[in-house]
Amino acid sequence: MSVSDPSRLRLCFIGWGAIASRVGELLAERQPSGVEIVAVAVRDPQRQRTVLPQGARLIAGQDELAGLDIDMVIEAAGRPAVAIWGEAALRHAGSFVVSSASAFTDEALLARLLAVADETGGRIVVPSGALGDLGALAAASVLPLDEVQHTIVKPPLAWKGTRAAEMIDLDRLERRTEFFAGTARQAAEAFPQNANVAVISALSGIGLDRTRVALVADPSAARNIHEISAAGAFGTLELRLENEPLKTNPKSSEMTALSLVSLIENAVAPLVR
Structure with a gap:
């Protein structure tokens, strides 16, 4: 996984629903070295939310990714979010993690995002989700x-x-x-x-x-x-x-959140499991 500094990982989550908040809870417990949730993208940043990552900035537009120095954008907001955020994620972060893989039944969308990844040197990552490891x-x-x-x-x-x-x-x-x-x-x-x-x-x-x-x-x-x-x-x-x-x-399965935690930790770990 390509990050600017292999010992750190600055994250942005797209969505803060059941899966993302569970990942945030587990990361807060485990505290992997160098990992920081710096932003959470939501549709309505004015709505009150609980248990947000400490210090994370709420954003609502793709242009707000610029300047945040993000290494990885993790989509956990449902299929429409992949099309909305995908190109900006690939332009402003090294990796775009797509939890809503059903978006890739749209061949035109997949082709467009692959073209952007090829242009920017970014990577589209599909986590194993509920399957643990394939x-x-x-x-x-x-x-x-x-x-x-x-x-x-x-x-x-x-x-x-x-x-x-x-x-x-x-x-x-x-x-x-x-x-x-x-x-x-x-x-x-x-x-x-x-x-x-x-x-x-x-x-x-x-x-x-x-x-x-x-x-x-x-x-x-x-x-x-x-x-x-x-x-x-x-x-x-x-x-x-x-x-x-x-x-x-x-x-959704608990394993869906666990697979994201494993993916994040492996991105900065000296020993990849």
Whole structure:
């Protein structure tokens, strides 16, 4: 990760919702050397907020990134924020971390941001999010991959407020029920909050249109579950994670925040794990 001084990391968060505030809480507890949250971008800086990082400046416009000497911009505000803040982030910071990977189902947006990154020497970083680490899948993709299947299983409550409620009766569900099957692109477009993570597995492997995704509601599930299988020239892979939901947002996993903390700490650590 490219930063001006490898022993320091000046951060700007785009959004200060459940995920970002959890990351801020963990960083405050762990106090990694050289890491400082210097700015938080929000839509309404006048609104009262609690538990903001000490000393962080609230900003509302992309032009306010200039002059803050930021090393890394971390988006944690939802898919629209990627298009709004992406170019400015790449022009004013070494790295732009995109948590809302579903934004990259928009091929024109991805191409535009890649062009800016190439021009500026910046980097677009997609964290592993709820999947923890997909290093094995990314490594396997060096050789041809035949197939990747990603199944996402969550309790009915986690699917409320999404299109799943139009497909099945989430309040009366008695057994594990698959309500969607399609490509990673289709899943992320239809369920941008819950299936955002499917884009991460797709980008790590064989792409948005070849990665197959199934979405499942299970009343017996206590956690958010990801089951990933892959086969190809490397051999076969089976990965299963059972993540605790984020207490303040059951649609997201605690691991989503933890992966950002790990990414931040590795950016300044003498030993990268």
